[in-house]
Amino acid sequence: MISISDLDFHFGSRALYDHASLHIKPKDKIGLIGLNGTGKSTLLRLLVGEYKADGGTISMAKDVSLGFLNQDLLSYDTHESILNVALQAFEEALDLQKKIDAILLEFENNYADDLVDKLAALQERFEALGGYTMQARAEEILEGLGFATDELPKPLKSFSGGWRMRVMLAKILLQQPSLLLLDEPTNHLDLPSIKWIENYLADYEGAVIIVSHDREFLDRTTNTTVEVTGGKLVPYAGNYSYYLEEKEERNLIQKGAFENQQSQIRAAERFIERFKAKASKAKQAQSRVKALDKLERIEDVASDAAKINMKFQFKVEPGRHILRMEHVTKKYDQKIIFRDTHVHIERGDKIALIGANGKGKSTLMRLVAGTEAPTAGKHQLGHNVIMSFYAQHQLESLTLDNEILQEMSEAGSKRNDMELRSVLGSFLFTGEEVFKKIKVLSGGEKSRVALAKTLISEANFLLLDEPTNHLDMVSVNILIQALEQYQGTFIVISHDRFFVENVATKIWYIEDFQLKEYPGTYAEYEQWQEDREKAAKKAGLPSPSAPKPVPAAVVKNAPTPNSNDAKKAAKELQEVELQITTLEKELAIYEAQLADADTYSNAAKLKDATLKFESVKKELAAQTRRWEELV
Numbered sequence: 007m008i009s010i011s012d013l014d015f016h017f018g019s020r021a022l023y024d025h026a027s028l029h030i031k032p033k034d035k036i037g038l039i040g041l042n043g044t045g046k047s048t049l050l051r052l053l054v055g056e057y058k059a060d061g062g063t064i065s066m067a068k069d070v071s072l073g074f075l076n077q078d079l080l081s082y083d084t085h086e087s088i089l090n091v092a093l094q095a096f097e098e099a100l101d102l103q104k105k106i107d108a109i110l111l112e113f114e115n116n117y118a119d120d121l122v123d124k125l126a127a128l129q130e131r132f133e134a135l136g137g138y139t140m141q142a143r144a145e146e147i148l149e150g151l152g153f154a155t156d157e158l159p160k161p162l163k164s165f166s167g168g169w170r171m172r173v174m175l176a177k178i179l180l181q182q183p184s185l186l187l188l189d190e191p192t193n194h195l196d197l198p199s200i201k202w203i204e205n206y207l208a209d210y211e212g213a214v215i216i217v218s219h220d221r222e223f224l225d226r227t228t229n230t231t232v233e234v235t236g237g238k239l240v241p242y243a244g245n246y247s248y249y250l251e252e253k254e255e256r257n258l259i260q261k262g263a264f265e266n267q268q269s270q271i272r273a274a275e276r277f278i279e280r281f282k283a284k285a286s287k288a289k290q291a292q293s294r295v296k297a298l299d300k301l302e303r304i305e306d307v308a309s310d311a312a313k314i315n316m317k318f319q320f321k322v323e324p325g326r327h328i329l330r331m332e333h334v335t336k337k338y339d340q341k342i343i344f345r346d347t348h349v350h351i352e353r354g355d356k357i358a359l360i361g362a363n364g365k366g367k368s369t370l371m372r373l374v375a376g377t378e379a380p381t382a383g384k385h386q387l388g389h390n391v392i393m394s395f396y397a398q399h400q401l402e403s404l405t406l407d408n409e410i411l412q413e414m415s416e417a418g419s420k421r422n423d424m425e426l427r428s429v430l431g432s433f434l435f436t437g438e439e440v441f442k443k444i445k446v447l448s449g450g451e452k453s454r455v456a457l458a459k460t461l462i463s464e465a466n467f468l469l470l471d472e473p474t475n476h477l478d479m480v481s482v483n484i485l486i487q488a489l490e491q492y493q494g495t496f497i498v499i500s501h502d503r504f505f506v507e508n509v510a511t512k513i514w515y516i517e518d519f520q521l522k523e524y525p526g527t528y529a530e531y532e533q534w535q536e537d538r539e540k541a542a543k544k545a546g547l548p549s550p551s552a553p554k555p556v557p558a559a560v561v562k563n564a565p566t567p568n569s570n571d572a573k574k575a576a577k578e579l580q581e582v583e584l585q586i587t588t589l590e591k592e593l594a595i596y597e598a599q600l601a602d603a604d605t606y607s608n609a610a611k612l613k614d615a616t617l618k619f620e621s622v623k624k625e626l627a628a629q630t631r632r633w634e635e636l637v
Contacts, residue, residue: 007032007067007213008053008185010239014061015045015052022048024237025062030185035207036215037224037246040234042450042478046217049234050074050187053215073183075191079174080167081594083587088165088173089158092144095180099137102128140180147176150202151195152363163583166630168194168363179206186214192223193475196363197501203227219478221246222503257307264304274298318492319419320466325389326353328467328495329374334383336369338635343369344380347520351467353388356489357497358510358528365516367499371395371471374497394465396473399631401452402624406445410435410455413444419462426462433458433484450476461488468496474505503528517551579636582629589626596622 008030015023022045030036038046051057052064054074084091093100109125136143148158151172162170171194178186186207192200200223207214207227218224224231224246231242231249242249274294281287331349335342343366351357351374359367372378375395376385387393405413414426421429430440433454444452453476460468474482482505489496489509497514500506506513506528513524513531524531538550596618604611 007070009065010062011065012062013052013059013064013239015048015057015059017045017048021237023059023062023239026237026239027062028232028239028241030213030215032184032213033211034213034215034230035210035228036213037228037231037249038215038217038234039224039231039246039249039479041480042448044234046234047076047189049239050076050189050215050217053185053187070185071181071183072185072187073178073181074187074189075171075175075178076187076189077171077193080171081590082170082174083163083590085161085163087159088148088153088162089141089144091162091173092148092176092180093140095144095177096135096137096140099132099135099140102132102135103137106132144176144180147179147206148173150199150206151176152199163587166633172199175203182212184212186210186212188214188216188218190218191216192218192220192501195501197360197503198362200501219474219482220502220504221479260304261307264306267301267304271298271301318461318494319421319464320494321392321464322390322466324353324391324466324495327351327388328353328355328391329388330384330386331373331380332384332386334373334380334385336366336373337381342519344373344516344521345519346383349374349521351495351497353495354493355495355497356509356511357514358506358512359497359499359514360501360506360528361515367516368397368471370516370521371397371469371497371499375469391467392463392465393467393469394460394463395469395471396457396460397471398453398475399627401449401456402627404444404452404456406443408444409441410444410447411440413455414459414462417459417462419464421462429458429462432488434481448476450478450481453477454481457485461492466494468492468494470496470498470500472499472501474500474502503532575636579633582633582636586626586629586633589622589629592622593626 010026010028010030013023013026014021038049040046048057052059054072106125106128109121109128112121132138145155145158149155153169153172162173165173175188175191191203195203200220204223204226214227216224216227226245228245231244231246233240233242233249233253242252244252274297278291278294278298282291284291328351329349330351331347334344334347334349336344349370359370361367369378373380373385375393376387377395379385405416408416410430411423411426414430415421415423419426427440430436435442435451435454444455447455453473457473460470473485477485482502486505486508489498498506498509510528511526513526513528515522515524515531524534526534535551542548542550599611
């Protein structure tokens with residue numbers, strides 16, 4: 007289907023691909039893996055023609071169609087409903103629908119035979135393209151990706167970036183291209199939606215290439231793994247777990263061959279050194295020198311499995327009870343998030359809070375942190391509890407002009423530079439990298455700095471909201487090791503099942519507007535939920551996780567919204583939407599400036615563009631949060 011031969015591609019002076027080759031067959035399900043910066047997303051852009059190769063060829067059959075999901079699609083904006091945006095996948099069918107409607111309108115005055123024949127031909131083609139089922143299919147996929155039925159007529163621009171990305175994913179899936187290219191598709195999905203797309207891809211007729219840091223997702227959706235390493239594309243005939251086993255075996259063979267060759271080289275060097283000055287052996291010595299020069303050297307195995315050993319320090323030891331919240335109710339106007347729920351956290355609890363988006367996970371974290379007050383109920387923090395809260399918005403609080411080491415030293419942990427450098431080394435910042443400015447770091451690197459700051463804060467109670475976002479597999483593994491060594495208490499929100507399985511001993515989930523707890527690992531919880539669903543289905547009962555109706559008493563006691571307040575909120579929502587649109591355009595301008603090589607050659611221009619970019623980004627995040635509150 008697609009053949010990549012001797013591909014060369016340079017990014018500046020750095021060679022991302024050097025004579026790389028790969029053959030993609032019609033039903034391949036490929037997981038494309040590798041360290042950040044090795045060129046995974048670049049390969050997808052080369053395939054769709056956004057980038058041009060410096061050498062080699064990319065050949066594909068004429069009938070190959072590509073569907074590319076990437077983060078750039080977040081910027082797409084329209085007043086069209088999300089259903090209509092998804093239906094854009096059926097471009098030819100929609101065009102035929104207009105022609106059919108025009109003929110039907112013409113029939114009111116003209117019922118000529120040629121029009122009847124034309125209509126029949128159009129309708130036959132329309133049916134062949136699935137025109138009569140396209141709306142049902144679009145609704146099914148949008149709802150599978152987490153949209154409620156009553157949200158389908160709403161305009162795309164009324165949704166936040168993550169939900170817009172789901173709409174674009176729905177559109178691409180509906181196009182059913184012969185090759186799907188998915189760049190981090192789970193970034194904006196919650197667990198139910200991830201499971202839905204796993205099932206969808208299992209039955210997908212075409213080929214798929216997935217770039218993802220979610221190893222569980224890769225295991226369930228791929229049958230081939232291709233590692234981008236050393237400028238090459240190295241295939242493995244299995245999913246990610248198979249790749250790990252196979253790579254370990256290949257590494258053992260390579261390590262043995264390397265050590266064997268090194269032994270031969272040392273023996274040859276000793277012979278040369280010993281006999282190079284002896285006339286009777288000089289010819290043999292010279293022969294061995296030439297042999298060494300021609301020898302194709304075997305590379306040593308480079309380990310990418312970083313091991314860490316962090317020494318955590320607590321200012322004080324907390325009491326047995328970390329937090330108690332009793333009879334907590336939380337409402338936004340008439341919308342109930344929690345009602346009469348209880349939260350009990352004991353010292354040493356390792357808790358993962360999981361579930362669909364919109365259920366109230368982040369709200370619960372803010373209630374636990376005390377940054378948001380409950381509508382009713384008590385919040386009691388335990389004795390000597392020191393809390394530290396990590397969330398994505400904290401990346402914005404990093405001081406851009408600080409160097410990484412300086413940022414860490416200002417976190418107030420009282421650790422010396424050597425200790426801080428040791429911690430940073432655990433988070434893959436080694437040598438001179440610790441002197442990099444925060445403003446030049448990627449999103450993943452900033453996440454690692456913010457996480458490192460959280461972990462050295464001497465807090466004995468951590469709240470971590472989606473800490474694995476923007477982290478590659480090596481960094482996720484580092485975070486897992488750090489939390490395994492952490493002696494305090496923590497709650498994490500995450501949709502990364504491998505991460506949750508390895509760090510949590512209790513699972514929290516939200517059901518029927520209340521917090522529920524499963525006392526075990528994620529794998530045990532998932533099996534338990536599966537058994538519950540099967541038992542309910544067998545008994546003809548609704549799904550246990552389906553929301554139950556709110557008791558009449560709760561609805562009756564809900565505050566009646568003031569019509570003036572509603573009008574005021576609607577007006578503010580409109581204003582905030584306009585501000586978001588303006589800010590997004592400004593952000594795009596500054597992004598273009600920062601991508602321009604001329605900007606980097608002028609220090610003053612670079613500083614000005616960076617400051618403006620960060621200022622607009624911060625304001626956009628604030629307006630987006632306000633928009634979510636108003637909605």
